[in-house]
Amino acid sequence: MGDRIVKKNSAALAAAILTLIFSGCDSGGGGGPAPPPGPPVTGTINTASVLAVTGRVIDAAFQSGGFGSITNFVGLTSVATGEPMTLGKGIVTEPGVWNANSMKPVGSDDQLCDVSGSVNVSGNIESPLTVTAGDFLDYLWASCDDGLGQVINGLIGMTFTEFEGNLLAGRILLRVSLAIEDFQVIEPTGFHTTSGDLALTIDSRTQPLTVVTTMGSTLMVTDGISTETLTDFSSTFTEDTSVFPANFTKEATGRVSSTLFNGVVSYSTPVAFQATGDGFPYEGELLVFGTNNSSVRIIAIDEDTVRIEADYNGDGASDATIETTWAALVNG
Secondary structure, three states: OHHHHHHHHHHHHOOOOOOEOOOOOOOOOOOOOOOOOOOOOOOOOOOOOHHHHHHHHHHHHHHHHHHHHHHHHHOHHHHHHOOOOOOOOOOEEEOOEEOHHHHOOOEEEEEEOOOEEEEEEEEEOOOOOOOOOOOEEEEEEEEEEOOOOOEEEEEEEEEEEEEEEEOOOOEEEEEEEEEEEEEEEEEOOEEEEEEEEEEEEEEOOOOOEEEEEEEEEEEEEEOOOOEEEEEEEEEEEEEEOOOOOOEEEEEEEEEEEEOOEEEEEEEEEEEEEEEEOOOOOOEEEEEEEOHHHOEEEEEEOOOOEEEEEEEOOOOOOOOEEEEEEHHHHHHO
16 A cells, blocks of 8 residues: 555654455455454444445554554664664664764753754663663654654654664564654644554564564544544554565554544454555455444455445345545545
8 A cells, every 4th residue: 555545644654554465265245254352343334434434444554554664753764774764853873873862871852853843852772782672762743844744743752672683784673662642743734643552563584574563552543634543453564675666565453433433343454455665555455344243345456446345234245335546545
C-alpha cells in the first residue's frame, strides 16, 4: 500500500508500508476465520455502515504499522541502515555513532528546528557507540517546522529493551517500547494526533529482508473529523530490498472503534498484503468482523482497484459487492 496510507495518518513518521498476497483459495463471500480473541465485537456492518467501517479499519489498522517507521524520524533507521538521518531532529549524525546530545548520560537539550519551533531531547544513554537495554530517549516537539511541509507537536518516549548485532553493518535486532502522547502532525491538508503505547521490534539481521513488528493495547488517532481507537493490535511489516523498487509485505490483526460507526469491529489479514515501492497493495485481503458474525472482506485487485465483499447477516454468503479505488477508500 506503500506509504500513502501511513503518511495520511502520520507523515512525520516517514513511510511504513503495507502488503498483500493472493492465495489460490476462493476469496469470495464474507465468511472466513473467526474474529481474533479480545473484547466483544459489537460493531454493526450493514448497507449504511459498510464503507465507513471499511475505510476506517484500513486507515487505523495500518496506522499501527506506521510506527514501525518512527525509526526514520528519530534516527533508528540510520542505525539500522548505516546511513545518516535526513528527517527531523535525530540522534545519529554518522553511520553507527550517536550524536553529542545522546552521549549525555542524563540531561536535556533544546534544538531549534530549521524553520521555526523546537524539539527537546532528553534521556539516558549508557554508551555513545551502541544501544544498551535500559537506554531511553524522550522527544518533545513544540511547533517544530523543518521545512518538510509538516509542523510537529507532542511527545514520544523510547525505552530500548533489547539490542544485538552490529550498528555499522546494519544487521541488528532492536526492541523498543514507545509511549506516544498527543503526537501531532500538521500538514496543509489537515492534521493527525496520536496517543498510546506500543512495542516495536526491528530485525535486519537477514538482509535484504528487514522485519518490523509493532503491537500494543491501545492507540488512538484523531484528525478533527473522526477518532479511531485500536485495541489489542499487532502488525508485521517486511521489506525486501533484493528487488527494485523494494517489495513490502504486511500482516495485521486487532480491533477498531470509530466515531464514524457504532461499536467495535475486529480485523485480520487472512492473506498478507503485498505492495511495490510506494504503491497501494496489488494483492491480499483484509477481513473485518462485526456483531452477529457480519463481515466485510477487502480484496486488492491491483494497486489501483479494491473489491469489498460484505456479508450483512453472517451466513457466510456475500450480500453485496462494491468495487472502488484504493484512493477513494482511504480518503473517503
